[in-house]
Amino acid sequence: MEHFGDLLAGQVQQKKSAVCVGIDPRWKSLPESIRAGVDSGDRSAVAKATECYCREVIDAVASVTPVVKPQAAFFELLGPAGMLALAGVIKHATKAGVLVLLDGKRGDIGSTAEGYADAYLGRESAWGCDALTVNPYLGDDTLEPFVHGAVRHGAGIFVLVKTSNPGSGFLQDQVLSGENQGQTVFERMADLVQSHAAATQGTSGYGAVGAVVGATYPQQLAALRQRMPNAWILIPGFGAQGGTAADVAHGFDSQGRGAIVNSSRGVIFAYQSEQYKHLDWQSAVAKSAHDMAQQLGEATPG
Numbered sequence: 153m154e155h156f157g158d159l160l161a162g163q164v165q166q167k168k169s170a171v172c173v174g175i176d177p178r179w180k181s182l183p184e185s186i187r188a189g190v191d192s193g194d195r196s197a198v199a200k201a202t203e204c205y206c207r208e209v210i211d212a213v214a215s216v217t218p219v220v221k222p223q224a225a226f227f228e229l230l231g232p233a234g235m236l237a238l239a240g241v242i243k244h245a246t247k248a249g250v251l252v253l254l255d256g257k258r259g260d261i262g263s264t265a266e267g268y269a270d271a272y273l274g275r276e277s278a279w280g281c282d283a284l285t286v287n288p289y290l291g292d293d294t295l296e297p298f299v300h301g302a303v304r305h306g307a308g309i310f311v312l313v314k315t316s317n318p319g320s321g322f323l324q325d326q327v328l329s330g331e332n333q334g335q336t337v338f339e340r341m342a343d344l345v346q347s348h349a350a351a352t353q354g355t356s357g358y359g360a361v362g363a364v365v366g367a368t369y370p371q372q373l374a375a376l377r378q379r380m381p382n383a384w385i386l387i388p389g390f391g392a393q394g395g396t397a398a399d400v401a402h403g404f405d406s407q408g409r410g411a412i413v414n415s416s417r418g419v420i421f422a423y424q425s426e427q428y429k430h431l432d433w434q435s436a437v438a439k440s441a442h443d444m445a446q447q448l449g450e451a452t453p454g
């Protein structure tokens with residue numbers, strides 16, 4: 153069985169790109185040609201068209217993206233037909249040679265977490281994902297089943313540490329007292345992630361357990377890179393949320409490894425931007441992913 157940390161390292165090296173394309177298919181933003189003739193009140197028809205669009209997005213970016221991150225929310229809102237579409241998208245990406253990191257932000261008491269882990273993690277699981285985003289703020293006992301599930305199934309997890317949203321400081325930046333006096337909540341979480349990452353590391357030096365740190369907090373990102381030397385970092389918040397290549401540069405190690413940078417709207421809806429308006433929609437998507445890879449390559453060390 154492949155080791156997730158090594159598999160991701162190999163993919164990033166092969167594609168020469170740290171781009172993670174986020175698949176967040178908001179119906180109203182899909183190209184006119186995809187929406188034409190589809191009754192927006194018919195969830196089943198919308199789900200089918202959405203799947204078709206996502207497959208084309210994957211084909212457009214497959215050569216330049218080691219991993220895609222489908223956002224479960226936009227499939228769930230289409231009901232059961234949306235879940236079938238999500239399954240189709242996962243299979244399509246896998247066939248195209250792109251790793252699938254499902255953004256489900258799962259987290260629950262230990263016994264339920266085990267159910268989520270077995271449902272999503274690994275190519276042999278019901279959903280067949282290579283990795284899953286996990287919300288750890290229920291406590292360390294709720295993270296363990298995901299860690300064990302990842303190792304058992306040759307998959308990975310990305311644990312929320314410092315999220316990109318404006319309100320992430322409400323809890324995550326709080327300073328602890330007692331045994332961990334002076335540490336912030338997100339630093340304590342980072343230490344937990346690092347311990348799991350070190351315990352699960354493969355030959356690349358990176359573990360099956362990674363962290364999520366927003367591009368919108370570049371100083372914290374730089375500090376967290378040092379604090380979690382064995383953890384892959386998924387960096388969302390690039391593009392639409394304001395994060396730049398310079399902001400994410402310190403999320404990489406000194407050899408330019410160890411991080412993937414997600415952009416969803418900025419890539420999959422690139423045809424809406426002035427810069428790419430002259431291109432057909434698939435070419436706009438492909439070009440924006442390619443440009444992002446280039447920007448990251450220029451800004452990263454190594």
Ligand SMILES: O=C(O)c1cc(=O)[nH]c(=O)n1[C@@H]1O[C@H](COP(=O)(O)O)[C@@H](O)[C@H]1O
Nearest residue numbers: 174223285315316366388392393415416417
């Ligand atoms: O786990 C995530 O991917 C995530 C964590 C975080 O801190 N911030 C964040 O934006 N995300 C997700 O990353 C994607 C960002 O989308 P864009 O802002 O369109 O690039 C969305 O699917 C978010 O749910």
